[in-house]
Amino acid sequence: xxxxxxxxxxxxxxxxxxxxxxxxxxxxxxxxxxxxxxxxxxxxxxxxxxxxxxxxxxxxxxxxxxxxxxxxxxxxxxxxxxxxxxxxxxxxxxxxxxxxxxxxxxxxxxxxxxxxxxxxxxxxxxxxxxxxxxxxxxxxxxxxxxxxxxxxxxxxxxxxxxxxxxxxxxxxxxxxxxxxxxxxxxxxxxxxxxxxxxxxxxxxxxxxxxxxxxxxxxxxxxxxxxxxxxxxxxxxxxxxxxxxxxxxxxxxxxxxxxxxxxxxxxxxxxxxxxxxxxxxxxxxxxxxxxxxxxxxxxxxxxxxxxxxxxxxxxxxxxxxxxxxxxxxxxxxxxxxxxxxxxxxxxxxxxxxxxxxxxxxxxxxxxxxxxxxxxxxxxxxxxxxxxxxxxxxxxxxxxxxxxxxxxxxxxxxxxxxxxxxxxxxxxxxxxxxxxxxxxxxxxxxxxxxxxxxxxxxxxxxxxxxxxxxxxxxxxxxxxxxxxxxxxxxxxxxxxxxxxxxxxxxxxxxxxxxxxxxxxxxxxxxxxxxxxxxxxxxxxxxxxxxxxxxxxxxxxxxxxxxxxxxxxxxxxxxxxxxxxxxxxxxxxxxxxxxxxxxxxxxxxxxxxxxxxxxxxxxxxxxxxxxxxxxxxxxxxxxxxxxxxxxxxxxxxxxxxxxxxxxxxxxxxxxxxxxxxxxxxxxxxxxxxxxxxx
Numbered sequence: 259x260x261x262x263x264x265x266x267x268x269x270x271x272x273x274x275x276x277x278x279x280x281x282x283x284x285x286x287x288x289x290x291x292x293x294x295x296x297x298x299x300x301x302x303x304x305x306x307x308x309x310x311x312x313x314x315x316x317x318x319x320x321x322x323x324x325x326x327x328x329x330x331x332x333x334x335x336x337x338x339x340x341x342x343x344x345x346x347x348x349x350x351x352x353x354x355x356x357x358x359x360x361x362x363x364x365x366x367x368x369x370x371x372x373x374x375x376x377x378x379x380x381x382x383x384x385x386x387x388x389x390x391x392x393x394x395x396x397x398x399x400x401x402x403x404x405x406x407x408x409x410x411x412x413x414x415x416x417x418x419x420x421x422x423x424x425x426x427x428x429x430x431x432x433x434x435x436x437x438x439x440x441x442x443x444x445x446x447x448x449x450x451x452x453x454x455x456x457x458x459x460x461x462x463x464x465x466x467x468x469x470x471x472x473x474x475x476x477x478x479x480x481x482x483x484x485x486x487x488x489x490x491x492x493x494x495x496x497x498x499x500x501x502x503x504x505x506x507x508x509x510x511x512x513x514x515x516x517x518x519x520x521x522x523x524x525x526x527x528x529x530x531x532x533x534x535x536x537x538x539x540x541x542x543x544x545x546x547x548x549x550x551x552x553x554x555x556x557x558x559x560x561x562x563x564x565x566x567x568x569x570x571x572x573x574x575x576x577x578x579x580x581x582x583x584x585x586x587x588x589x590x591x592x593x594x595x596x597x598x599x600x601x602x603x604x605x606x607x608x609x610x611x612x613x614x615x616x617x618x619x620x621x622x623x624x625x626x627x628x629x630x631x632x633x634x635x636x637x638x639x640x641x642x643x644x645x646x647x648x649x650x651x652x653x654x655x656x657x658x659x660x661x662x663x664x665x666x667x668x669x670x671x672x673x674x675x676x677x678x679x680x681x682x683x684x685x686x687x688x689x690x691x692x693x694x695x696x697x698x699x700x701x702x703x704x705x706x707x708x709x710x711x712x713x714x715x716x717x718x719x720x721x722x723x724x725x726x727x728x729x730x731x732x733x734x735x736x737x738x739x740x741x742x743x744x745x746x747x748x749x750x751x752x753x754x755x756x757x758x759x760x761x762x763x764x765x766x767x768x769x770x771x772x773x774x775x776x777x778x779x780x781x782x783x784x785x786x787x788x789x790x791x792x793x794x795x796x797x798x799x800x801x802x803x804x805x806x807x808x809x810x811x812x813x814x815x816x817x818x819x820x821x822x823x824x825x826x827x828x829x830x831x832x833x834x835x836x837x838x839x840x841x842x843x844x845x846x847x848x849x850x851x852x853x854x855x856x857x858x859x860x861x862x863x864x865x866x867x868x869x870x871x872x873x874x875x876x877x878x879x880x881x882x883x884x885x886x887x888x889x890x891x892x893x894x895x896x897x898x899x900x901x902x903x904x905x906x907x908x909x910x911x912x913x914x915x916x917x918x919x920x921x922x923x924x925x926x927x928x929x930x931x932x933x934x935x936x937x938x939x940x941x942x943x944x945x946x947x948x949x
Contacts, residue, residue: 331450353479402458418733476502551576553577624741627737627738651805653757656756685738691740692704694714762787769811814831840936851941852902893942
């Protein structure tokens, strides 16, 4: 079989071979506990144990986040089983063959007994005791506590992290696939730290088992050597105790390496760099730190009686590093090329810049959010906001023109629509906004503020407070998410104004490619483009999405021959879209709880808002109606029920216009807009509350 055939065979059988690897390894480890092993095989497994421990520690040192080594709890179990099985196998050989000399249990144990401790079992016992104290008391105890706290904090922070993912998904910053990946990552992280909390007990138990096995080997070997083989007390001590201590050291060193690896895994902070890079950047790259260290070492080096050469050498080394870092950081950045001087020409039409339909102005501290060289991803998030808007609302919004504005506060931003400011706020790069969704009494260390998109109470906090805020139930988002969410919310509110003639024409062309016959017969033959745009704007003003463009055009084709009034056409379209409108408000339910109008007030409104007296409503009645509608809408939202007012068809448009400003989240439906497949249940009465 040549090399190519071997590679083909391995690729074909890699699946079942990988599936058998773990069971065969466990069976092999358990077999070592019951089957006698010759000394040469013990040497092989001891060397393999040390090699595996080194591999595990190197993987832990070079990983970038704990989930990169998610199999570590299982590896911890297998390596612990391997060490214990080797202890059992070596104990059998020591007790059976220890009377023959220090080489009875193999060359590895003999080498550890002679080379590392000089053949003196007392020294070996002390070294073993020190290693056990380092492993059991210092490393294992600390890593066990970190794993326990990390598991608790990770589980407590899961709801907040899930809410942050849902917030990014709703704002259009991520798609459904990325949201599923992040949710799976949050779940894997919780499972990993939960497993590490339990797996850390393996290391602790391994250290205790090492101590017990050492004393068992010493006592048992001494008794066997003296009573069964007739050795003197000194000979038995030289043989058995030296073998027992060497065996304990052979097992304790890999155990110490695995404990260090476990501590590095659970204490890992950060996701972008491995441990070595983080240590170098955070400890040795500060000129001030290196300079002060060099000065202290120099003063110690010149004290009489001190080892001058060593202290002065390290003082020179740290001083040179401080000088090199200071020189490297003080190099000026390359100056940008000066722009070409423009001549003093006459004014032209090129000097007249059109007003941006949708603009975003940033203070100078926020410029980094759109600078990809500084990991700014705001532009990517804005693209996601536009994409999500198009998928939900039904047309592609205009591009967002982002520019800096030195007149704003350094961390301020401003959102403009046709040159008019529609929203503004402040965000702080590097900090996080902890939003109180309601009912949280846990205090936070931060700057109190208000969520710019929805007006909820919030705090600007530092990154170190993020985990605590998430555990308390706050929705924690970064500055880019805050700005993108505010932009997305305003685009939804101002959707009607975003639908200009250009976007309407683009929508017509898009539908032409999908259903050319349908659009050609209606727009612009039966319905002019201007009327079509006005109908869509009337729908969008009341938060009715226009995704179902086929139904809209078919309804226009049905009624355009009888009327050209955009308001009447929009009313007819709403009736055609009624199932989608109801689902948008209530979701997939069949019984709808609605707000009704008190009969006497309804007759008054019918007389005032319909017929020849359309719009002539007494100011006092209008104010009472607005206040009552606002109170009822707030109470419905507190109950978790959509606020929806059911009115007669003749006054629906007038009531919607009247209440839109006072209660923007209150939906107004006509009787004809309730589908036949749904039932209604009368809830609060708009008139009884006012009375």
